[in-house]
Amino acid sequence: MSAPLVEAEGIVKRYGPTVALADGRLTVRPGESHALVGRNGAGKSTLVTVLTGLQAPDAGTVRFDGESAPALADRDAWRRKVACVYQKPTVVPELTVAENLFINRQPLHRGFISWRRLRREAAELLATWDVHVDPEARTADLKVEDRHMVEIARALSFGARFIVLDEPTAQLDNREIERLFSRMRALQDSGVTFLFISHHLQEVYEVCQTVTVLRDARWITTAPVAELPRAALVEAMAGESVAERAAAVRETVADDATVALEAHGLSSQSYQDIDLTVRHGEVVGLAGSSASGKVELAETLAGLHTPTSGTARLDGRHLPFGDVRAALRAGVGCVPRDRHEQGLVTGMSIGDNATLSVLNRLGRYGFVGTRRTRGVAADLIARLDIHAEGPDQPVSDLSGGNAQKVVMARALASDPRLLVLINPTAGVDVKSKESLLARVDNAREDGTAVLVVSDELDDLRRCDRVLVLFHGRIVAEHPAGWHDHELIASIEGVDHG
Missing domain, CATH: 3.40.50.300 (P-loop containing nucleotide triphosphate hydrolases)
Incomplete structure (x- = not known):
């Protein structure tokens, strides 16, 4: 078994009297898609803010490739380690794909932006990661799944190989979801590792190899997806046994109903x-x-x-x-x-x-x-x-x-x-x-x-x-x-x- 790419142990985070995370744990291995699931308020978002360097934990440790996480102020070092693609896009919609990919780091020539080089480097970056998007397209005109891929490509351009996907399928239909999953699998084959957050449990079984469950701000379990039946996963999330229920039998609406x-x-x-x-x-x-x-x-x-x-x-x-x-x-x-x-x-x-x-x-x-x-x-x-x-x-x-x-x-x-x-x-x-x-x-x-x-x-x-x-x-x-x-x-x- 390969050494962990990301390890978080004993993560504690408080906001005043509120304990947002009492015992956050996560071990993600290279090249896998690892699901992080739990009910709203379970601590998922808090753990992600710690894993991406947006906030420091009150207790606990985070390691990347066995080394301690960078200092909180060293944003460039964090960008080389990890990136998060959120449900709501962080791209600037009125800018082109190329401009979004290299925002705040555009190639310069004699102190001015080299637009030709910007477009060329954007096209090379997109081709490297097999992202089929026109670099000169206005980002607002892209489909949601393509915006996700632009954000992933931008993160990969910094050197990050650990990508957090936070509810990436919330605005996609079935066909778009399957295309996104196909792209995720291809990126996995290229050495990219994903932390996948979703409320759609079926997606966990479709695209992930391992799942970690948080409940009430605490780590509950980590297990191979193939070894955790859906009923057991729901039980771990809910804290109570959830039997598979048949659809409730109810009276149909009367034909003469108004x-x-x-x-x-x-x-x-x-x-x-x-x-x-x-x-x-x-x-x-x-x-x-x-x-x-x-x-x-x-x-x-x-x-x-x-x-x-x-x-x-x-x-x-x-x-x-x-x-x-x-x-x-x-x-x-x-x-x-x-x-x-x-x-x-x-x-x-x-x-x-x-x-x-x-x-x-x-x-x-x-x-x-x-x-x-x-x-x-x-x-x-x-x-x-x-x-x-x-x-x-x-x-x-x-x-x-x-x-x-x-x-x-x-x-x-x-x-x-x-x-x-x-x-x-x-x-x-x-x-x-x-x-x-x-x-x-x-x-x-x-x-x-x-x-x-x-x-x-x-x-x-x-x-x-x-x-x-x-x-x-x-x-x-x-x-x-x-x-x-x-x-x-x-x-x-x-x-x-």
């Missing part, structure tokens, strides 16, 4: 001729690749876009397009696709975020009652099981799972007749995912019509039926009880030409 949402002939640049209905007490899923149009369709129904043609009615009344506030008044609640960019106002408290959609109910004449806001927010915090100190706590302090619950709380606060959920469990831990999906069940029981857009099969299993979009058209409908291979075949276009 239709809540009715859409006819909806078309735009992303989808064509969409007809769909959702009845009260029914949960309908929308599945498809990232280019299928499913997200754009859901966002249209939530008031974010205006279709080029078609109509939609909610409880018989015209549903407004292109006006989120009007859609909210019409009875639509929405959990948007990106809680960071669209779902939360990070400078505000949990209570303020949770009640943004119902401010008109919290006061009169344009004034909002603070006491009433706190009361409504406290009720939502309890209802959604949000782990927080109270309504006044900044939402930026929350883990990913609890932050997503705040977004869900706001969507439910207005007692919507139609609830549109877009990737509702993206980037959250196992327990938070179950809690969020339980809210979907509650909404169904309350008679709410629910539309769920997701790339995760576990989200879609809660649906009474799943509609599959392919190139902007509905091509299949699967009633509850579908098999994974059937749905995946529809999504990938296997069974409809």
Whole structure:
């Protein structure tokens, strides 16, 4: 067995009275893809900040190739050891690929940037690591997977051979994920080592050889992936036995249940001729690749876009397009696709975020009652099981799972007749995912019509039926009880030409 490339032992990190990491441990060997998993708040992000030299641990040691980690202030030395590619890109979108690759270290000629040499060296770097991207392309125009590869190439250009991938697949569809994994395997063959962080446990089994589990800020286990069944991995993450459960048997929606949402002939640049209905007490899923149009369709129904043609009615009344506030008044609640960019106002408290959609109910004449806001927010915090100190706590302090619950709380606060959920469990831990999906069940029981857009099969299993979009058209409908291979075949276009 080869000597470790990276070793972290006994890592402790505190922020005031909060212990973010009590016993962080990690041993990564050269050339492997090593998964780091755990629920939100388990200590993964804290360990990564220590491994990448962004913060010093209060106790413990980090070694690279058997040598102590560089001094915290020696950023060049850290760049030669390790780099992190985050879920949110750190490239500058308006710059070209070449400019991003050599930002702050552009080749000079007589004191001026040599653009010819910059483009040449960028092309050589991309070719060396088999990254098929135009060096002169504007980075904002790249696909997410290509932006990831540009960031990896930039890190490799410093000499780093240990790359941390933090939720790299969160914004990718199945085909893009498989391409990213193929590139990871090729880079592994070239001597690159990965630390892979993901909430999608199936990805751990697809691309990683070893997995380390953190729970409650402590190391729990490290094991070969092939020797750790999925149920055992979930048990290690959750701290309790998680039996493989069959899908819950529930009564189907009655055929004579009242239709809540009715859409006819909806078309735009992303989808064509969409007809769909959702009845009260029914949960309908929308599945498809990232280019299928499913997200754009859901966002249209939530008031974010205006279709080029078609109509939609909610409880018989015209549903407004292109006006989120009007859609909210019409009875639509929405959990948007990106809680960071669209779902939360990070400078505000949990209570303020949770009640943004119902401010008109919290006061009169344009004034909002603070006491009433706190009361409504406290009720939502309890209802959604949000782990927080109270309504006044900044939402930026929350883990990913609890932050997503705040977004869900706001969507439910207005007692919507139609609830549109877009990737509702993206980037959250196992327990938070179950809690969020339980809210979907509650909404169904309350008679709410629910539309769920997701790339995760576990989200879609809660649906009474799943509609599959392919190139902007509905091509299949699967009633509850579908098999994974059937749905995946529809999504990938296997069974409809």
